[in-house]
Amino acid sequence: MDTSMEFTLGLSQGVAWPWPIAVYLFFAGISGGALTIALALRFYLGQVENTAFLKAATLLSFITISLGMLCLVLDLTNPLFFWRILVFYNLNSVMSIGVIALSVYIPLVAVVALLALEKELMAIPQLQFLGPIIAKLKGFRRPMEALALVLALSVCAYTGFLISALIRFPLINTSVLPALFIASGLSAGGASAKMLAVWLFKEPLHSG
Numbered sequence: 001m002d003t004s005m006e007f008t009l010g011l012s013q014g015v016a017w018p019w020p021i022a023v024y025l026f027f028a029g030i031s032g033g034a035l036t037i038a039l040a041l042r043f044y045l046g047q048v049e050n051t052a053f054l055k056a057a058t059l060l061s062f063i064t065i066s067l068g069m070l071c072l073v074l075d076l077t078n079p080l081f082f083w084r085i086l087v088f089y090n091l092n093s094v095m096s097i098g099v100i101a102l103s104v105y106i107p108l109v110a111v112v113a114l115l116a117l118e119k120e121l122m123a124i125p126q127l128q129f130l131g132p133i134i135a136k137l138k139g140f141r142r143p144m145e146a147l148a149l150v151l152a153l154s155v156c157a158y159t160g161f162l163i164s165a166l167i168r169f170p171l172i173n174t175s176v177l178p179a180l181f182i183a184s185g186l187s188a189g190g191a192s193a194k195m196l197a198v199w200l201f202k203e204p205l206h207s208g
Contacts, residue, residue, distance in 0.1 A: 020071040025159045026188075027068030029181060032155035033189025035061040035109065039149040050116045052203035056196035057189070058113035061152070065106055098158045105151040112148050115141055156185035 038057030041047065047054070073082045090096045114121070118134050121127045137144075160178030197203040 018075060020075040024068040024071040024075075025163070025181075027064040027071070028155055028159050029185035030189045030192050031061040031065035031068065031109070032152040033182075033185030033187065034064075034193040035112070035152040035189070036149060036156065037186060037190045038193060039112075039145050039152070042145065043149070050118065052197040052201035052207075053193060055116050055120070055201050056203075057193040058109065058116040059200075060189075060193050060196050062106075062109045062113045065102075065109060065155070069102065069106065095162065098162065101151060101154050101158060105148070105155055108144060108148045108151065111137060112145060153182065156182040159185070 034057040038054045038061075042051075042054060073079050076082055085096075085099050089100060114130070114134060115137060121130055121134075157178040160181030163177055163181075194203075198205055
């Protein structure tokens, strides 16, 4: 009889969530991590200008969370009825709480990105109509950025809570997982935003 222990049993077989969920977790981590670092630096350093890193982080954050949500919708049994999860909530469910946070986070990221990319957007003649909208939003920029910072950290942690809810896998059913996902999101998001700032916004590679 083979008495050897198979350490991968339960982790590589019978996982409840398919690959789109894993892709969502990856994108959500990058989104939350990039925005967290950019806004934390902005508050800590007292930055008032739209730095290349802030522009890259907000743009990256909006794109990745949008792609992540697309993966979630496509993974639903009936994707065309995704709106139901935005209407019916169960506050005892980890997933439902996450949906509430994302429902606020995504439009907020779009607004923060709009403000950060004002110069680039106003350089496009077809987008001149955004000028008055951006001007009105500037008065609420600081509190919106503060809320976005809190939600960005929450999105990073939420991915960990989502995975740790799998109680049949003791190895990942741990309260440490959300903290690990925050650390991972900050690392991946920060690195991705820096690469985008250098490539798209011409930030010097060794810029402070």
